[in-house]
Amino acid sequence: MEVALLFLMIVGLLLIGVPIAIALGLSSIVFQLLFSETSLASIAQSLYQAMAGHPSLLAIPFFILASSFMSTGGVAQRIIRFAIACVGHFKGGLAIAGVLACMMFAALSGSSPATVVAIGSIVIAAMRQVGYTRDFAAGVICNAGTLGILIPPSIVMVVYASATDVSVGRMFLAGVIPGILAGVMLMITIYVMARIKDMPAGDWLGWGEIWASFRDAFWGLFLIAIIMGGIYGHPWVDFSGGFPITWAPGAFTPTEAAAVAAVYAFLVATFVYRDMGPLAAREPGGRPTPLYRAPWALVTGFVHRDTRKTLFEGGKLTIVLMFIIANALILKHVLTDEQIPQHIANAMLGAGLGPITFLIVVNVILLIGGQFMEPSGLLVIVAPLVFPIAIQLGIDPIHLGIIMVVNMEIGMITPPVGLNLFVTSGVAGMSVMGVVRAALPFLAVLGVFLIIVTYVPWISTALPNATMGPEIIVN
Amino acid sequence: MNAVHTKPGRGRLARIVEEFEEGIIAFLLGAMTLLTCTNVIMRYGFNSSIIWSLETVLVLFAWLVLFGIAYGFKITAHLGVDAVINLLPPRGRRVVALIACAASLAYGILLLKGAWDYWAPFADLPKTTGTWLPTGFDTQARTTSYFETDQIPMFDWLRFLEGWINYDERYSKMPRVIPYLILPISAVLILFRLIQATIRVWKGESDSLIVSHEAEEAVADAAHLNRELS
Amino acid sequence: DPMGCDAGETVVKFSHVTNTDKHPKGIAAELLKTRVNEEMDGTMCMEVFPNSTLYTDEQVIEAMLRGDVQMAAPSLSLFESITKAYRLFDLPFLFDDIDHVDAFQASEEGQKMLDGMQRRGIQGLAYWHNGMKQMSANKPLIEPTDAAGLKFRVQPSDVLVAQMEALDASPQPMAFAEVYGALQTGVVDGQENTWSNIYGQKFFEVQDGITETNHGVIDYMVIASVDFLDSLDPAVRDQLVTIVEEVSTERNAAVNKVDAEARQAILDAGSEIRELTEEQRAAWVETMKPVWAQFEEEVGAEMIEAAQNANK
Ligand code: NA
């Protein structure tokens, strides 16, 4: 009963325009002070420990920062050129290339809105120039952008792993096959629509352009290899004896991978592509300065105005996101303090819930919750509630995680709170409701995809189980 | 839509404050990233480590977010749901926005009491009495000023704290009072920015506490481009 | 109300970080809960929060001093951030086996250490065993020189850092949740832990066998705040303390069995366990024992001596 009041208060506060973080935090505080003996100081402790006590959440600021450097630093633009060279000549080629570019950028970036901004801000304009409707262009990018959290690395997976103590590395691997599958499903849908509606096809630019564009995008795409190879290990040449190709161990944890990605993206943007920082061209269309002409850039690059601005933008986004997550953690703490998760688990298990019904219930809760909440915050609250039940029902925690991520993807493109909707409306210059309508046909694809992912656990668990062995349940 | 960063009339001080806030945010994130990378290089390249790096990065993370929350209110960057309030007529919207401000101020006040009560014992200061609002100071409460962090080294220039709050006992690691200091600072700043935001809504200079979406500035140029095409 | 506490009962929140049915600490906490709720029904009601759901060990002492939880059982090394005396338990090769740890804890000096934080408002009620630490890496560890140059994840404790440096190994800071993955992919090479933890975290799966070094101990201290204990009616307090002591005696006596089961389970899973000869162990002792001197001033020479005497 008290819990119902708590959730009513949260929804009420949200609807009158209280910031999400405060709606969660204030409701938790009021609930705690009314119904338990726990002190206000514990709220402050939870708020501080939301950051200082969660080492795995550190990946969030680092991946956000890496995305910021890649968007400002010209990586996205080069990836798009490469994608167009590969698939631009099919019917609906530019749209398909947009999806492919989103998939590639998703493999560098941990966030969906960042993927929409990076790819959408270039591709939507380009699509309109060759004759696609604005609605179609916005719908494609809005949906494909959600792959940002399904294809690793992913901030939402980091949050899930942190909330449930499963391995981040395992979650990242689990996202690979579903991410590619979802991308391919979107591309096939576009191709079919393009055949029916006779959409434009680009020219085949030849293998030369594929090679040239790949070489140009290489330094950006190489980050995928750095992240995956750095975490899981990579082939290495070793002439010290025996067969020269050996397997080198991993160099960093998933969290550290995010920090390395940020520094790498900064180095590529500032010293290789030179689209930002001290070596960037002075006027649009000009040539960047070569490093040997200005070697001091190796020092000034770190404190250059562009670097500081990108750091600040990344920091701002981190703050907005973590303020919500931190208050969601406060809510989680208050719920735990009152032993609510146990009550709910007992009630659900007592009702004789089977795995199938349970997964449907989880999907419904997340789809409804996703209409009001920012994905990471929602995950922080829901994951600890449903995780113990899932374990009892014998559901693979990694599979559950992927289901949750796909739900979050859908939540991002459905009103009233859908980060991708907002960002796409900004990028495409159209109303949010316009984007909602435009995204609808592709939303159906994601819906089908959710059903497939829910009922075919193999898609999620095959790759992590094959490379890391079966998941171990510690608790 | 982003609320007033710097009003023309307020001039230099406002600009200095803004530079300072943005500089701190950029510095903290940059320091976190570099320290983490340095530890990777130490481990992978030199088979060594900075043993205090992880704990320090986590403290910087907490400082980044807690310091930045107030700035987020200043520039109206925090997320919320505006679908329902957008349906209201202007008058109703203003009333609802003021209710939302009142709720947010309540959060700020409760958070300030919580932050003080949490931090004060680490600084050998009295926490407040009372459940909801402070009713006085609890001078009998135990000090926890002796509590140290796990690995963060103690700075010699902070040794005066041993005499001030630790009854002349030596700190061998950074005492927790230092990292936790951000909590009361953050709470005061949040309350201050919330009061300012409420005044803006009251005066009609702004219509809510929330921005409906993020990445606004990043998409502005692209939106401009697309509008020109239509 | 079968789940919650009845009105009028004193609620005791006990927060810890392990599971409830496989880990020595979790099992002991469950037994304590059962006995308190049965034998003190109507006066006291214990709620146990496992798996770090409420607080981690780092946070729980602060929460206890505030009165937001009443009892906890943090690892002894966590008390180092309050009083350096507890570093004693981290010193390598100070105790031969868990029975000797037990003997020291039962001695006058060991019992005094339960009261060592009274002036800070913390009362130790009992020690709970986890077990002796073993060492493992991605290559066989037979001689101490085998560990040289390897990267070991350690808990953030000065003694453990010094111990790894004595081996010429590189101590690495790392969040506990990331250790399994880091061992698997080779980001770090090795770790040290008790049989229960190595089995519970499945570290043996991603290591080249475990070397039975018994080089250190991981134990817990059951603590309550002085203010909470003072607030209780003396008879109620005595009953609670008695139950804690009885549960501790019962579970500590069983810890060798739990340990042996975990050890056997690791063997059954096909992992190799390497026992050291007298000579080999002596080499490890010789390499790591100099660490004592570094911390002698903080923990007290007489305490080291008392601990050694308990070994006889
Ligand atoms: Na991604």
Ligand code: NA
């Ligand atoms: Na939504």
